Amino acid sequence: MEKLIEILKDINPDIDFETCENLIDGHLLDSLSIISLIAEIEDAFDIVVPAVEIIPDNFNSAARMMNMISRLQEDS
Amino acid sequence: MTLSSMLFAGKVASLTSFFSLAYCLAFLPVCIILYSLMPGNAKKYFLLAASYIFFWLISGKLVIYLILSTFSMHYFGLWIDRTQNKMQLQLAQSEKEERKNIKKKYVSNLRAILFLAIALHIGTLLTLKYTAFFSSNLNTLFSFFRLPFELEIPKYIMPIGISFFTLQALSYIFDVYNGVIKADDNFFRLALFIGFFPQIVEGPICRYRQTADQLWNVSKIDYINLTHGIQRILFGLMKKIVVADRLNPLVQNIFSDYTEHSGSMIAFGAVCYTVQLYMDFSGSIDAVIGTAQIFGVTLPENFQRPFFSKTISEFWKRWHITLGTWFRDYLFYPVSTSRLMKKLTSSARKKIGNHYGPLVAGSIALFCVWLCNGLWHGAAWNFIFFGLYHFALILFESLISPLVKLVHKTMHVNTEWKWYKAIQIVKTTVLVVIGELFFRAESLSAGFYMFRKIFTDFSFRSVLNEFTNIPGIDLPDLMIVFVTVLIVFTVSLINEKGISLRLVLAKQNLAVRWAVLYTMIVFIIIFGAYGFGYTAVDPLYAQF
Incomplete structure (x- = not known):
C-alpha cells in the first residue's frame, strides 16, 4: 500500500489518498492522471493493467486500486 | 406484386x-x-x-x-x-x-x-x-x-x-x-x-x-412506468416539434443560401442550429428512453444538460454520452495505455513532469478518438474538421490548465463564484456553436466562408430585415421557440440543482399531475410545428 500511496502522491501531492474514496467520481483524478498512474503501477508491481480494468470502481480509492493490483498479480 | x-x-x-x-x-x-x-x-x-x-x-x-x-x-x-x-x-x-x-x-x-x-x-x-x-x-x-x-x-x-x-x-x-x-x-x-x-x-x-x-x-407494464414513459415522450415531443422543427426553415435557409446572408444572420443561424440539434437529438432520445421505460427497460442517458458545461471536455461528458464513453473505453484507454504509449508516458513524465508527461500519449489517443468521432458523424471534410476542432480545444484546455490554476491561485479567483461559472458556461457555449456551424455547413469551404463573414459583415440591424424575408418562419414562431427553450432551460436548471422534477410531480395529487400532463399536450397541439405549411423533419442524428 505504501508503494501505491507514494506513486499517487507523486502524481498529485494535493490529494489525501489515504482517506479519499471518490477519486474518479469526484473528478480528482482525470484521464491524464490515470494514464500516468497505470504506467507507474505496471512498473512498480510488475503487472499489466488492461484497458478494461479502467473503471471508476477500481480507481475511486487507494484501497480499491490495491485490490485490483492484488487480483492482477494473482492472475498473472 | x-x-x-x-x-x-x-x-x-x-x-x-x-x-x-x-x-x-x-x-x-x-x-x-x-x-x-x-x-x-x-x-x-x-x-x-x-x-x-x-x-x-x-x-x-x-x-x-x-x-x-x-x-x-x-x-x-x-x-x-x-x-x-x-x-x-x-x-x-x-x-x-x-x-x-x-x-x-x-x-x-x-x-x-x-x-x-x-x-x-x-x-x-x-x-x-x-x-x-x-x-x-x-x-x-x-x-x-x-x-x-x-x-x-x-x-x-x-x-x-x-x-x-x-x-x-x-x-x-x-x-x-x-x-x-x-x-x-x-x-x-x-x-x-x-x-x-x-x-x-x-x-x-x-x-x-x-x-x-x-x-x-x-x-x-406497470402504471408508474407507463405514466413516466409517456411524460418523457411528451417532453421530447415538445422539444422536437415545438422548437427543433419550427426552427428548421430558418436553419435550412441560412445554411443553404449562406452567400446571401450577412455575418450577423449567419451567427444567428449557427445559434439556432445548435438549439435545433440539441432539441431534436435530446428530444428523440427522450422518446426512446420513455418508450423503453413503458416496457420497464431503463436505457442509459445520452444527455446530462450539456449547456451547463464549463469546459469543452465537460461538454463531451454531457453530450451524446454513450458515444463518448464508447470511444473512451474502446479507443482512448486502449491506445493511451498500450505498451508503446506506457513507455512514452513513463519517460515523458520524467522529462516534462506530471502534467505534460501523460499528455503526450494522451494527445495521440485523443487525436484518434476525435478523428474517428468526426468520421463517425459522416463522410465529409467538415465532419473531420468538426472532430479535429474539438480535439484542438480539449488539447488546448489541457495544455493551459496548469497556467490557469496558477493564475487562479495568484489572483485569488474564486472558481465557485456563480458569475465566474456563468462566464465559463458562455465561453464553452460559444465554442460549441462555432463547432456546430462547421458541422452543419454544406461543405468545409462553406463553413470557413460563413465563419469569416461573421467577423467581416456583422450588424445587428440586418438580422431583422433578413429574418422577415425567410419563408416558413416569422416573429411569433420565434417567440414560441423562445418561450419553449425557456421552459426546457428552467427544467434543466432545476435538474442541475439535483431536484428531479418528475419525482416532485409524482408526489402531487392526481388533479395536479393530470393538469400538468394535459397542459403539456395542449401546449404541443397548439404550438407544435406540424400540419399545413410544415414539412415533417426526420431526426437529425438518424442520418449519421
Missing part, C-alpha cells in the same frame, strides 16, 4: 421519427396493447418481432444488415469465449513453465479472431458509408498529379442506424474478448439487445450488461 411491397417494406419511413403520427398513434399504441395481451414468457419474443417489423417498415430489405450483424456478433462471441475456455483449461492442466507459451499462443489466436470481427463490422460500415468519399478524394488527388486514373464512385444504400448498431455490436465483442461478459449463446436475446426498436435509429449506444438481461426479462 412482390412480397416486400405487399408488406410495406421500407415504405413507412415516417416511423423513423418517434414523433410521427404513424409511430405515436399507430405503431407504439398497437405495440403496447399487443404486448399487454401477450402471456409473460412471450412478451420478449413479441418485442423482438416488433423490433424487426419496425426495422422492416423503415428499411425494407436492408434489414439483412441487422440480421447479419447479429449473426456475426453471436458467432464471434462464442468463438472468442470457447477459445478462452480452452486456454483456461490448458493452463490449469499444465506446468508453470509451459503456461507462458500456451498463453502466448492463445492470446495471438484471440487477437486474430478479434481482428477478423472488427474488420467485418467496421469494413461493412466503411464500405457503405465512406467508399464514395474516399473514391472522390482519390480522384481529386489523381487529377491534381495528372495521373491517368479515375475511380468509379459507387452509391450504396445504407440502412438506418448502422453507425449505432455497429458500435453496439462491437462493444459486445470487445466485452467478451476482455472477459467483462460471457458470450451469449441465446441468439434471440442478442437479436433483441441489438435490434430493440426504440434505440435502433439514434441510439443510445447500449452495452450488453446494461440492457440485454432487462430486455429478456420484461414483464407486464
Whole structure:
C-alpha cells in the first residue's frame, strides 16, 4: 500500500489518498492522471493493467486500486 | 406484386421519427396493447418481432444488415469465449513453465479472431458509408498529379442506424474478448439487445450488461412506468416539434443560401442550429428512453444538460454520452495505455513532469478518438474538421490548465463564484456553436466562408430585415421557440440543482399531475410545428 500511496502522491501531492474514496467520481483524478498512474503501477508491481480494468470502481480509492493490483498479480 | 411491397417494406419511413403520427398513434399504441395481451414468457419474443417489423417498415430489405450483424456478433462471441475456455483449461492442466507459451499462443489466436470481427463490422460500415468519399478524394488527388486514373464512385444504400448498431455490436465483442461478459449463446436475446426498436435509429449506444438481461426479462407494464414513459415522450415531443422543427426553415435557409446572408444572420443561424440539434437529438432520445421505460427497460442517458458545461471536455461528458464513453473505453484507454504509449508516458513524465508527461500519449489517443468521432458523424471534410476542432480545444484546455490554476491561485479567483461559472458556461457555449456551424455547413469551404463573414459583415440591424424575408418562419414562431427553450432551460436548471422534477410531480395529487400532463399536450397541439405549411423533419442524428 505504501508503494501505491507514494506513486499517487507523486502524481498529485494535493490529494489525501489515504482517506479519499471518490477519486474518479469526484473528478480528482482525470484521464491524464490515470494514464500516468497505470504506467507507474505496471512498473512498480510488475503487472499489466488492461484497458478494461479502467473503471471508476477500481480507481475511486487507494484501497480499491490495491485490490485490483492484488487480483492482477494473482492472475498473472 | 412482390412480397416486400405487399408488406410495406421500407415504405413507412415516417416511423423513423418517434414523433410521427404513424409511430405515436399507430405503431407504439398497437405495440403496447399487443404486448399487454401477450402471456409473460412471450412478451420478449413479441418485442423482438416488433423490433424487426419496425426495422422492416423503415428499411425494407436492408434489414439483412441487422440480421447479419447479429449473426456475426453471436458467432464471434462464442468463438472468442470457447477459445478462452480452452486456454483456461490448458493452463490449469499444465506446468508453470509451459503456461507462458500456451498463453502466448492463445492470446495471438484471440487477437486474430478479434481482428477478423472488427474488420467485418467496421469494413461493412466503411464500405457503405465512406467508399464514395474516399473514391472522390482519390480522384481529386489523381487529377491534381495528372495521373491517368479515375475511380468509379459507387452509391450504396445504407440502412438506418448502422453507425449505432455497429458500435453496439462491437462493444459486445470487445466485452467478451476482455472477459467483462460471457458470450451469449441465446441468439434471440442478442437479436433483441441489438435490434430493440426504440434505440435502433439514434441510439443510445447500449452495452450488453446494461440492457440485454432487462430486455429478456420484461414483464407486464406497470402504471408508474407507463405514466413516466409517456411524460418523457411528451417532453421530447415538445422539444422536437415545438422548437427543433419550427426552427428548421430558418436553419435550412441560412445554411443553404449562406452567400446571401450577412455575418450577423449567419451567427444567428449557427445559434439556432445548435438549439435545433440539441432539441431534436435530446428530444428523440427522450422518446426512446420513455418508450423503453413503458416496457420497464431503463436505457442509459445520452444527455446530462450539456449547456451547463464549463469546459469543452465537460461538454463531451454531457453530450451524446454513450458515444463518448464508447470511444473512451474502446479507443482512448486502449491506445493511451498500450505498451508503446506506457513507455512514452513513463519517460515523458520524467522529462516534462506530471502534467505534460501523460499528455503526450494522451494527445495521440485523443487525436484518434476525435478523428474517428468526426468520421463517425459522416463522410465529409467538415465532419473531420468538426472532430479535429474539438480535439484542438480539449488539447488546448489541457495544455493551459496548469497556467490557469496558477493564475487562479495568484489572483485569488474564486472558481465557485456563480458569475465566474456563468462566464465559463458562455465561453464553452460559444465554442460549441462555432463547432456546430462547421458541422452543419454544406461543405468545409462553406463553413470557413460563413465563419469569416461573421467577423467581416456583422450588424445587428440586418438580422431583422433578413429574418422577415425567410419563408416558413416569422416573429411569433420565434417567440414560441423562445418561450419553449425557456421552459426546457428552467427544467434543466432545476435538474442541475439535483431536484428531479418528475419525482416532485409524482408526489402531487392526481388533479395536479393530470393538469400538468394535459397542459403539456395542449401546449404541443397548439404550438407544435406540424400540419399545413410544415414539412415533417426526420431526426437529425438518424442520418449519421
